[in-house]
Amino acid sequence: MKALLELLQKEARLSTSQMADRLGKTEAEIEAALQSLTSDGAILGFHAVIDSDKVGDHRVSALIEVKLTPEREGGFDRLATRIAKFDQVSNCSLMSGGYDLSVIVEGDDLREVARFVSEKLSTLDGVVSTATHFRLKVYKQNGFQAFDQPEDERLPVTP
Amino acid sequence: MKPLEDRIATQVKNLPRSGIRDFFELVLGRDDVISLGVGEPDFSAPWHIREAAIFSLEKGHTSYTSNLGLLSLREEISKYVTEQFDVTYDPKSEILITVGVSEALDLACRALLNPGDEVIYHEPCYVSYNPSIALAYGVAVPVETKVEDEFVLKAEDVEAKISDKTRLLLLNFPTNPTGAVEPIEELEKIAKLAVKHDLIVISDEIYSELLYGDDSGMVRGEHTSIASLPGMKERTILLHGFSKAFAMTGFRLGYSCAPPVLTEAMMKIHQYSMLCAPIMSQHAAIEALKNGAEEMESMRVAYAHRRNLMLKRFEEMGVPCFAPGGAFYLFPDIRKFGLSSKEFATQLLEEENVAVVPGTAFGNAGEGCVRACYATAYDKLEVALDRIEAFVGRLKN
Numbered sequence: 001m002k003a004l005l006e007l008l009q010k011e012a013r014l015s016t017s018q019m020a021d022r023l024g025k026t027e028a029e030i031e032a033a034l035q036s037l038t039s040d041g042a043i044l045g046f047h048a049v050i051d052s053d054k055v056g057d058h059r060v061s062a063l064i065e066v067k068l069t070p071e072r073e074g075g076f077d078r079l080a081t082r083i084a085k086f087d088q089v090s091n092c093s094l095m096s097g098g099y100d101l102s103v104i105v106e107g108d109d110l111r112e113v114a115r116f117v118s119e120k121l122s123t124l125d126g127v128v129s130t131a132t133h134f135r136l137k138v139y140k141q142n143g144f145q146a147f148d149q150p151e152d153e154r155l156p157v158t159p
Numbered sequence: 160m161k162p163l164e165d166r167i168a169t170q171v172k173n174l175p176r177s178g179i180r181d182f183f184e185l186v187l188g189r190d191d192v193i194s195l196g197v198g199e200p201d202f203s204a205p206w207h208i209r210e211a212a213i214f215s216l217e218k219g220h221t222s223y224t225s226n227l228g229l230l231s232l233r234e235e236i237s238k239y240v241t242e243q244f245d246v247t248y249d250p251k252s253e254i255l256i257t258v259g260v261s262e263a264l265d266l267a268c269r270a271l272l273n274p275g276d277e278v279i280y281h282e283p284c285y286v287s288y289n290p291s292i293a294l295a296y297g298v299a300v301p302v303e304t305k306v307e308d309e310f311v312l313k314a315e316d317v318e319a320k321i322s323d324k325t326r327l328l329l330l331n332f333p334t335n336p337t338g339a340v341e342p343i344e345e346l347e348k349i350a351k352l353a354v355k356h357d358l359i360v361i362s363d364e365i366y367s368e369l370l371y372g373d374d375s376g377m378v379r380g381e382h383t384s385i386a387s388l389p390g391m392k393e394r395t396i397l398l399h400g401f402s403k404a405f406a407m408t409g410f411r412l413g414y415s416c417a418p419p420v421l422t423e424a425m426m427k428i429h430q431y432s433m434l435c436a437p438i439m440s441q442h443a444a445i446e447a448l449k450n451g452a453e454e455m456e457s458m459r460v461a462y463a464h465r466r467n468l469m470l471k472r473f474e475e476m477g478v479p480c481f482a483p484g485g486a487f488y489l490f491p492d493i494r495k496f497g498l499s500s501k502e503f504a505t506q507l508l509e510e511e512n513v514a515v516v517p518g519t520a521f522g523n524a525g526e527g528c529v530r531a532c533y534a535t536a537y538d539k540l541e542v543a544l545d546r547i548e549a550f551v552g553r554l555k556n
Binding site: 003006007021022023024025150152154155156157158159 | 186192196197198199201285286287376377457460463467468471514537
């Protein structure tokens with residue numbers, strides 16, 4: 001199961017028969033494992049990791065540090081889940097350290113993100129403060145490097 | 160003036176041309192070749208290891224080190240070898256850092272052989288064994304291992320070759336080119352032979368991390384070093400290095416672990432020839448031993464994926480191939496196609512642009528097989544296998 005998950009994180013688009021070849025399992029075993037991982041909710045989803053510069057996507061992305069007032073009984077959960085439900089939010093995590101929530105927001109342009117922060121996020125009861133950092137350039141995302149990898153420099157035949 | 164050819168020393172003149180080199184020249188100049196002919200990882204050394212080498216340069220470490228190598232590296236090696244091989248060496252007197260395992264092998268042969276002394280080793284084997292012995296004025300005595308036995312070295316075959324001139328026994332498990340791993344029972348018998356006939360054993364264990372323990376290869380196999388068997392530490396020179404498991408071939412770093420007297424004798428030659436291994440490589444190696452285990456395992460798993468693919472496809476296309484327990488090579492048996500190893504490899508290259516190495520490049524015992532290395536990107540392997548399938552399909556008809 002661990003080997004399958006590691007493979008999926010790197011190359012989720014392989015067919016079940018290709019996964020079976022690599023892991024030395026049968027296709028049926030792979031399908032059963034995928035089925036159970038999905039129904040357990042262990043796999044949240046699959047997506048392509050895209051270098052937005054290469055496809056001419058000029059959308060903007062911002063990391064927002066959010067400070068919250070924790071609530072009796074619920075802690076941060078109720079408010080954090082509420083924030084996470086906005087379509088504009090792509091990632092939302094509770095953090096240790098100087099602020100509470102790390103929220104990544106995507107938008108068509110700067111104004112859209114700014115409006116989301118000022119109108120939706122900071123007006124929520126319990127949000128104490130926000131600090132917005134816009135992304136300038138991506139070097140690596142989700143484990144993939146966004147720059148050209150060197151060619152295979154090995155000699156074709158070696159002992 | 161005498162012709163320059165006549166100035167070449169006899170033992171150099173007598174060295175046969177490398178079969179690898181012959182084949183290399185055939186491959187060069189062809190476009191679109193997918194090569195399964197390499198003997199090194201396709202990964203770059205993990206970044207944290209490369210970064211340690213950069214940091215070493217940045218700090219101005221550009222001097223010689225002690226002849227034996229940095230003590231801090233020898234201490235890390237001692238810890239690592241204890242864990243990996245279950246035998247402990249004193250970093251101050253029993254470990255020598257060399258420029259790759261190849262240098263260590265050369266040192267061991269030169270330190271231990273008098274002219275005419277015999278060295279028993281198993282074929283098919285790494286290409287430099289025979290020349291290293293010959294250049295040290297030794298006599299190479301190969302023992303043939305067979306595809307029918309999955310290239311297990313049989314103690315009885317070793318014993319049959321022992322004479323009163325035999326001094327050394329040279330072993331390499333897992334084996335390049337076959338990937339074979341020696342069963343423990345046989346290794347124990349060989350160890351007993353070494354004790355009985357008072358032989359020194361040189362054990363090249365460069366592939367010892369790349370082991371596939373179960374059918375799918377997902378579990379790393381257990382390695383047993385001959386040095387850890389009873390009565391063997393005092394008569395074994397254990398050779399290991401960083402090239403394969405840590406993907407550090409170009410760093411050129413290996414080491415030998417051996418009793419102080421043998422280490423001292425090897426060091427004597429090393430200090431007058433190499434002096435020491437490159438210092439930045441030594442710093443990188445310390446990082447590899449301290450923090451490299453996780454990436455090493457993920458590379459091993461990637462090799463296991465490819466090994467699974469290769470074995471399955473060879474089986475489907477009707478090319479007999481045993482499932483070797485180690486390294487990153489398969490050694491399929493191509494005898495049924497009625498071609499020699501060299502003919503098979505040459506025709507495959509010419510017709511389908513896939514390079515494999517003829518088994519005979521690794522000694523006569525390799526006839527009938529070819530070496531296919533799977534340390535190559537998975538998608539390239541898939542294409543190479545499709546091409547091999549087309550090729551053997553034509554041979555069958």
